[in-house]
Amino acid sequence: MTLLLLFNITNGLIVGAFYVLMALGLSLILNLSNVINFAHGGFLVIGGYIAYAISPYVGFWGALLLAPPLTAVIGLVVERVLIRPLYGRDPLYSLLLTFGLAFMIEDLTRFIFGPQGKPFAIPAFLAQPLSNELFFITGYRLFMVAMVFVAIALLFVLLRYTRLGIRIRAGTLDLETVAALGINVRLLRSLNFAVGIFLAGLSGVLAAGQLGLEPTMGTGLLMPSFIAIIVGGIGSLPGTLVGGLLIGVASGVTAVFFPAASEAVIYVLMAVILLTRPRGLFGEEGMMG
Amino acid sequence: MTAALTAEGLHTYYGKSHILQGVSLAVAEGRITALLGRNGAGKTTTLRSLMGLTPARQGKITIFGEDTTRWPTFRIAAQGVGYVPEGRRIFANLSVEENLKVPLERGGPWTIERIFKLFPRLEERKLNRGRQLSGGEQEMLSIARALLINPRLLILDEPSQGLAPLVVREVFRIIQQMKAEGISILLVEQNARMSLEIADDAYVLDDGMIVYSGGAQELAADEARVRSLAGASAEEWTLA
Numbered sequence: 001m002t003l004l005l006l007f008n009i010t011n012g013l014i015v016g017a018f019y020v021l022m023a024l025g026l027s028l029i030l031n032l033s034n035v036i037n038f039a040h041g042g043f044l045v046i047g048g049y050i051a052y053a054i055s056p057y058v059g060f061w062g063a064l065l066l067a068p069p070l071t072a073v074i075g076l077v078v079e080r081v082l083i084r085p086l087y088g089r090d091p092l093y094s095l096l097l098t099f100g101l102a103f104m105i106e107d108l109t110r111f112i113f114g115p116q117g118k119p120f121a122i123p124a125f126l127a128q129p130l131s132n133e134l135f136f137i138t139g140y141r142l143f144m145v146a147m148v149f150v151a152i153a154l155l156f157v158l159l160r161y162t163r164l165g166i167r168i169r170a171g172t173l174d175l176e177t178v179a180a181l182g183i184n185v186r187l188l189r190s191l192n193f194a195v196g197i198f199l200a201g202l203s204g205v206l207a208a209g210q211l212g213l214e215p216t217m218g219t220g221l222l223m224p225s226f227i228a229i230i231v232g233g234i235g236s237l238p239g240t241l242v243g244g245l246l247i248g249v250a251s252g253v254t255a256v257f258f259p260a261a262s263e264a265v266i267y268v269l270m271a272v273i274l275l276t277r278p279r280g281l282f283g284e285e286g287m288m289g
Numbered sequence: 290m291t292a293a294l295t296a297e298g299l300h301t302y303y304g305k306s307h308i309l310q311g312v313s314l315a316v317a318e319g320r321i322t323a324l325l326g327r328n329g330a331g332k333t334t335t336l337r338s339l340m341g342l343t344p345a346r347q348g349k350i351t352i353f354g355e356d357t358t359r360w361p362t363f364r365i366a367a368q369g370v371g372y373v374p375e376g377r378r379i380f381a382n383l384s385v386e387e388n389l390k391v392p393l394e395r396g397g398p399w400t401i402e403r404i405f406k407l408f409p410r411l412e413e414r415k416l417n418r419g420r421q422l423s424g425g426e427q428e429m430l431s432i433a434r435a436l437l438i439n440p441r442l443l444i445l446d447e448p449s450q451g452l453a454p455l456v457v458r459e460v461f462r463i464i465q466q467m468k469a470e471g472i473s474i475l476l477v478e479q480n481a482r483m484s485l486e487i488a489d490d491a492y493v494l495d496d497g498m499i500v501y502s503g504g505a506q507e508l509a510a511d512e513a514r515v516r517s518l519a520g521a522s523a524e525e526w527t528l529a
């Protein structure tokens with residue numbers, strides 16, 4: 001029983017780490033550009049399939065290194081061509097656009113790579129369980145979680161200590177004033193979008209190593225990631241971090257006792273938190289300090 | 290005398306309301322130009338039009354010889370225009386130091402170190418968040434931020450608003466110091482008397498139209514006019 005619980009908590013943390021990675025990117029884009037990016041799961045798929053396509057040439061490590069920035073470049077083009085013209089309009093426009101884009105990416109992936117799942121090979125030493133006792137903790141799972149936390153730490157450093165990051169945070173508070181201080185806010189939004197998509201691409205590569213590839217692999221992560229943002233408090237990146245881990249673990253633990261409710265519990269948790277703290281857990285605090 | 294900025298026949302709207310109705314003005318290089326007028330006259334709207342924040346639908350704006358009429362805000366600022374907005378608009382969740390890292394780094398004499406020499410108070414509070422500052426400190430931060438893009442033209446929107454008289458004097462002293470540094474200044478104020486004391490040229494705006502343009506001294510000498518045109522608050526403030 002304890003082992004089962006531990007297994008599911010571990011699972012929940014790993015899934016939660018993915019929610020966090022996705023939700024941070026969504027949050028960055030939402031906060032600075034007021035775009036609810038429904039295509040975010042699509043970019044995860046793109047990241048995964050780019051890794052799959054290039055790994056025969058560059059290997060697993062090369063794919064891990066190259067796929068996220070390549071995904072970010074695709075994100076830059078999409079932002080420039082499709083999303084930028086919609087800034088300043090009703091957020092409904094960009095929501096509909098990214099919603100459609102999500103379907104297009106899924107269909108395009110199916111068209112290019114076929115509807116069946118694809119395996120994505122990881123280095124053999126990472127695939128080993130750590131011990132017979134804790135069979136569910138493979139090296140790869142630890143590696144994934146470590147990568148997620150490295151990405152989060154780098155994001156924190158970017159936002160806290162670089163001028164780009166400081167301007168992004170300033171822009172989420174008052175973009176007009178950032179522009180009046182001479183900052184090219186179009187470029188700022190593009191770069192910020194690319195950072196968010198980079199994180200989605202990284203999620204894609206990491207998820208591919210654990211679950212293999214499928215054109216629909218992004219869909220299941222999208223709703224929980226939105227909920228992670230809402231639970232944590234819109235506008236707060238630490239909130240997003242806590243929110244993602246929280247709902248991951250909650251659904252993992254629920255899987256032990258009421259397997260059928262493991263998905264519903266996410267929504268229940270959101271409802272309970274919003275009833276007690278309408279702005280989410282970190283809503284009052286605002287941006288990361 | 291060359292102009293740092295000229296605006297000709299600006300017409301600006303918020304939706305359907307026609308706010309600026311043909312505003313023309315010029316800011317001479319190296320001088321302080323005051324733009325006065327009662328509450329709601331259109332002073333802020335004029336500055337927002339000049340900065341491209343609420344672009345004018347008609348008219349022409351020239352800044353340092355470039356036609357900036359259709360330029361986006363960031364490009365106008367990057368020309369060397371420092372803007373201190375109404376209500377200061379500092380980034381409340383960012384530390385003082387972070388606030389100072391937002392502006393574009395245009396080359397020039399102003400660096401964060403030099404800013405800290407001019408405003409020692411900001412250095413003491415550099416790790417505090419913007420929202421923890423007093424009104425006076427926020428005003429200093431807003432001015433400091435605008436100076437860090439190394440402006441050739443500084444545009445200030447009611448920098449004395451809501452400040453204690455002593456702090457107001459400090460703000461006006463800094464504006465004079467900036468003039469001495471060779472920065473051209475466009476100063477919007479409710480505080481007519483004090484601004485006319487430091488200004489070289491003056492305009493008065495009423496209902497979206499310029500109703501006075503000329504020397505600051507001449508306007509200051511005309512008690513009745515200052516009182517009637519610049520609004521009741523002209524009464525309250527004098528250089529004590």
Ligand SMILES: Nc1ncnc2c1ncn2[C@@H]1O[C@H](COP(=O)(O)OP(=O)(O)O)[C@@H](O)[C@H]1O
Nearest residue numbers: 303306308326327328329330331332333334335
């Ligand atoms: N965002 C806005 N939307 C609609 N009307 C506005 C807006 N801002 C200002 N106004 C109106 O425009 C007029 C001029 O305002 P403003 O330029 O702020 O005046 P001032 O700065 O001289 O006090 C006022 O009548 C005000 O009500």
Ligand SMILES: [Mg+2]
Nearest residue numbers: 332333334375
């Ligand atoms: Mg005003």
